[in-house]
Amino acid sequence: MASTRKPTYKPATDTGQPTAGRPRSKDSGTVISAQRSLEPGVTPAVKSTGSANPVDKNSKSGKATPPGNVIAFPEPKGKRQRRLVLWTISIVAAFVAALIAGAVYSPVLAVRTVTVDGTTLLTPDAVQKALSELEGKPLPQVSEQEINELLKPLVQVRSATMEARPPSELLVHVNERVPVALLKQGDSFVMVDVDGVQLGATKDQSAVALPLIDAGAGATNTELFKAIAAVLDTLPADVLARMSTASAASADAVELKLVDGKTVVWGNAEDRELKAKALEALLKMPADPKVPVRVYDVSVPRHPFTK
Structure with missing residues (x-):
């Protein structure tokens, strides 16, 4: 591109002293200088001083870019997938928790039948009578510790284990003491x-x-x-x-x-x-x-x- 630098002539005040290193012109009333002339309609760029509306260097008009005119970059694919996985896991966990809570407290799984095996010294009826408090209680809420506590009055029982048989049967395995x-x-x-x-x-x-x-x-x-x-x-x-x-x-x-x-x-x-x-x-x-x-x-x- 051709240079737009044009010579201009400015009058200067004659101080009567020659410029150091330069010969004084015979016409001491005039000093030759040069400056850059910009194209018509172009506003020179101003260095930012923290102004709220800085000049956009890429703008041909040289006008300040409005604050709201921001370029939005697309979200990374990996981040979007991770967020989707977390949401899926949260939904599944909430669904499973709801199912568990429903099973634990649901009257559909209430104990209606207590079956006993492993008895020799005792009769199954005696064990069933000792465990009568469990009837109507949801199966998931019944524990072996509770069963053994209820069977403590029966000295013939050393320990007992349980087996839940949904929807309503509780099987109790009795381990009796052995007479010697x-x-x-x-x-x-x-x-x-x-x-x-x-x-x-x-x-x-x-x-x-x-x-x-x-x-x-x-x-x-x-x-x-x-x-x-x-x-x-x-x-x-x-x-x-x-x-x-x-x-x-x-x-x-x-x-x-x-x-x-x-x-x-x-x-x-x-x-x-x-x-x-x-x-x-x-x-x-x-x-x-x-x-x-x-x-x-x-x-x-x-x-x-x-x-």
Whole structure:
């Protein structure tokens, strides 16, 4: 583009002094200078000083751009997708929460039937009666802790678990205590478990296939009772049924009597599981009429013997 710089002539006041480094013109009344001439209609740009309406450099007219005339850039695609995912998750979570709340408090899932299994010492009716408070309560609100609290008065129950069967059935699995011996109490025989808890009574000793511990009912807290009960609790059910009595001179000298009069020397309560397996194996050995067995000694379980 051709230069628009044009020479102009301005009068200058003659000071009578020559300009340093420049020869004085003979015509001292005139100084030659130059300035840029802009195109017609163009306003020179003004440096911004913080004005509210700065000049737009891209504007051909040179006029200030109104504050509201702002270019809007499109939102990044990734950000828009993340916002959509968050909204979707929030809606789904709210929907699930509403469903859960409806299930927890809905009368449609109220308990109407209580089914019981696992009972031997107790009858299912006794357990159902103890759990009658749960009828009408929504299944999701029933807990195993609540069931065990309601069954505490039934000493035969060691623990219980539950299984919800929508829409209205509650199945209760009862884990009963296991009687391991009889204690003589007056004219009756009391069944006790390994913890000495009394589970029932009978007047006929032969009606219950359990050994008799020759001690009163008040002996269940003694060390001898605990040692004997621990041994009996380890025996398999078929071996326990063959026992007649159990006694101990000390905690290290437990002795059992079989219904056929034979004796089992047990020793202390250590290695109970191994001793029980050794005794079971000895009892399964075929009898030899020429060598009758009167004693089974499993006090050293890795070397049991008979005599």
